[in-house]
Amino acid sequence: MSAWEHFLRTFFNAEVMAKYLPDILRGTVVTVELAALIVVSGIGAGLLLALIRSLAIRPVNWLIIFVVDLFRSLPPLVIIVLVYFGLPSTGISASAFVSTWLSLALVLMAFAEEIFWAGITSVARGQWEAARSTGLSFGQTLIHVVLPQALRLTVAPLTNRTIAITKGTALGTVVALHEILGMASSAVSNSYNPSPLMMGAAAYLVLFLPVVVAARWIESRFAWKR
Amino acid sequence: MTSTVAEPIVVARGIHKHFGHLHVLKGVDLEVVERELVFVIGPSGSGKSTLLRCLNRLEEPNSGSITVAGIDMLSPRTDINHARQHIGMVFQSFNLYPHMTALGNVTLALRKVVGKSRAEADKLAHAALERVGLADRAGHRPAELSGGQQQRVAIARAIALEPRVMLFDEPTSALDPELVGSVLAVMRSLRESGMTMIVVSHEMGFARAAADRVVFMDNGLIVEQGPPAQIFEQPAHERTRAFIGQIRQH
Numbered sequence: 361m362s363a364w365e366h367f368l369r370t371f372f373n374a375e376v377m378a379k380y381l382p383d384i385l386r387g388t389v390v391t392v393e394l395a396a397l398i399v400v401s402g403i404g405a406g407l408l409l410a411l412i413r414s415l416a417i418r419p420v421n422w423l424i425i426f427v428v429d430l431f432r433s434l435p436p437l438v439i440i441v442l443v444y445f446g447l448p449s450t451g452i453s454a455s456a457f458v459s460t461w462l463s464l465a466l467v468l469m470a471f472a473e474e475i476f477w478a479g480i481t482s483v484a485r486g487q488w489e490a491a492r493s494t495g496l497s498f499g500q501t502l503i504h505v506v507l508p509q510a511l512r513l514t515v516a517p518l519t520n521r522t523i524a525i526t527k528g529t530a531l532g533t534v535v536a537l538h539e540i541l542g543m544a545s546s547a548v549s550n551s552y553n554p555s556p557l558m559m560g561a562a563a564y565l566v567l568f569l570p571v572v573v574a575a576r577w578i579e580s581r582f583a584w585k586r
Numbered sequence: 587m588t589s590t591v592a593e594p595i596v597v598a599r600g601i602h603k604h605f606g607h608l609h610v611l612k613g614v615d616l617e618v619v620e621r622e623l624v625f626v627i628g629p630s631g632s633g634k635s636t637l638l639r640c641l642n643r644l645e646e647p648n649s650g651s652i653t654v655a656g657i658d659m660l661s662p663r664t665d666i667n668h669a670r671q672h673i674g675m676v677f678q679s680f681n682l683y684p685h686m687t688a689l690g691n692v693t694l695a696l697r698k699v700v701g702k703s704r705a706e707a708d709k710l711a712h713a714a715l716e717r718v719g720l721a722d723r724a725g726h727r728p729a730e731l732s733g734g735q736q737q738r739v740a741i742a743r744a745i746a747l748e749p750r751v752m753l754f755d756e757p758t759s760a761l762d763p764e765l766v767g768s769v770l771a772v773m774r775s776l777r778e779s780g781m782t783m784i785v786v787s788h789e790m791g792f793a794r795a796a797a798d799r800v801v802f803m804d805n806g807l808i809v810e811q812g813p814p815a816q817i818f819e820q821p822a823h824e825r826t827r828a829f830i831g832q833i834r835q836h
């Protein structure tokens with residue numbers, strides 16, 4: 361047997377791959393669901409916090425800044441472990457899926473809030489004044505005048521951050537979440553063969569490469585249209 | 587002016603404004619009658635912009651009273667967003683919404699504040715753009731317009747709401763000299779249509795030709811006021827004389 365054949369048999373073993381393909385696919389479904397939930401809830405919550413922060417209520421803003429800084433400084437892995445193993449001692453218990461979702465959504469929320477906030481504050485004061493002078497309310501000014509300008513600036517950093525955090529779904533393996541990586545690594549230990557890991561890598565590529573390419577396109581589109 | 591009954595439309599009394607320790611307005615009284623064009627001049631930092639911005643409550647005065655078109659601007663019971671419809675404001679830096687077309691800039695408040703339908707708002711906005719000579723630029727973004735055109739769109743945005751009074755804060759100061767004329771021409775035609783206007787500006791020629799009254803402010807107070815000829819040719823106060831002499835040289 362040549363070295364090449366040996367390599368193929370080890371890393372791309374057809375039998376093993378066929379056997380564990382359904383597991384990897386199930387893991388992929390879990391990853392996709394989890395990523396979608398994280399993106400929607402994390403970005404939604406981040407935007408909401410930024411909007412609340414723009415109301416400039418001091419004690420509320422201190423709280424927001426504290427929460428945001430907390431989740432930006434803790435490693436996501438630590439948060440997942442804390443939520444999964446720590447919450448039950450308070451009487452609430454969360455599944456591996458919910459723990460991972462909650463943790464990563466909180467992290468994305470924190471970063472998204474900062475990005476949205478930076479966008480909102482970068483809009484010139486004159487925009488607020490012009491809009492308010494025509495009788496638009498604070499909320500109308502925010503929605504129709506300030507946010508559209510702020511969002512344009514947030515697209516690039518937000519897409520990058522979102523990709524980085526959704527890739528963190530792989531951290532769910534530490535709490536035995538059956539997402540792609542979890543499925544692949546248990547298949548590896550059951551089959552004594554690394555092929556499932558290659559399938560897992562392929563699944564990540566199929567999922568994230570289009571997103572990364574799309575992000576690049578979005579970034580270049582929003583960069584010079586001003 | 588030769589107009590018939592002079593109804594005061596803006597009445598500001600005893601306006602004080604502090605920014606922290608800085609006492610910027612020190613008891614300003616200003617009364618403007620309908621169809622009057624009042625020109626406000628004064629050295630940098632004398633409080634001209636702050637006074638204008640108090641009139642539509644972009645700045646909150648610390649004390650005093652302000653009535654515009656019969657509305658008590660400082661009463662907590664006044665719906666300030668509703669009141670501001672009656673007070674148009676034009677800024678030195680135009681402040682057009684960069685993400686909207688000229689038409690969008692003008693229709694936004696018509697739709698969201700006045701509650702016009704899109705079709706009605708478009709019609710009124712086109713008419714306003716027509717008045718400032720920019721009917722053919724309705725579909726352009728601010729970035730595609732010259733400074734003079736941008737400022738005229740900003741004027742259209744304000745007049746589309748049919749305000750009772752217009753405030754101009756150095757509307758031509760940010761413009762290249764060759765673009766100033768187009769904006770002044772629009773202001774003059776507004777004036778001829780009977781609009782009440784309070785204008786902060788250094789355009790003496792325009793003041794001479796169009797103003798009913800010139801108000802000289804210094805250090806947070808109105809030092810003197812009167813017809814343009816009097817203020818420019820025979821100012822009563824030394825400070826006014828010094829200021830007029832200074833801007834003449836430019």
Ligand SMILES: Nc1ncnc2c1ncn2[C@@H]1O[C@H](COP(=O)(O)OP(=O)(O)OP(=O)(O)O)[C@@H](O)[C@H]1O
Pocket residue numbers: 605608610628629630631632633634635636637
């Ligand atoms: N938001 C603010 N916070 C603190 N100080 C302010 C603020 N706005 C204005 N000031 C100060 O108030 C004073 C009067 O300012 P204002 O803009 O009314 O002057 P102005 O007469 O319009 O001057 P200019 O001709 O330069 O426009 C200045 O000393 C200015 O620095």
Ligand SMILES: [Mg+2]
Pocket residue numbers: 634635636755
């Ligand atoms: Mg000023």
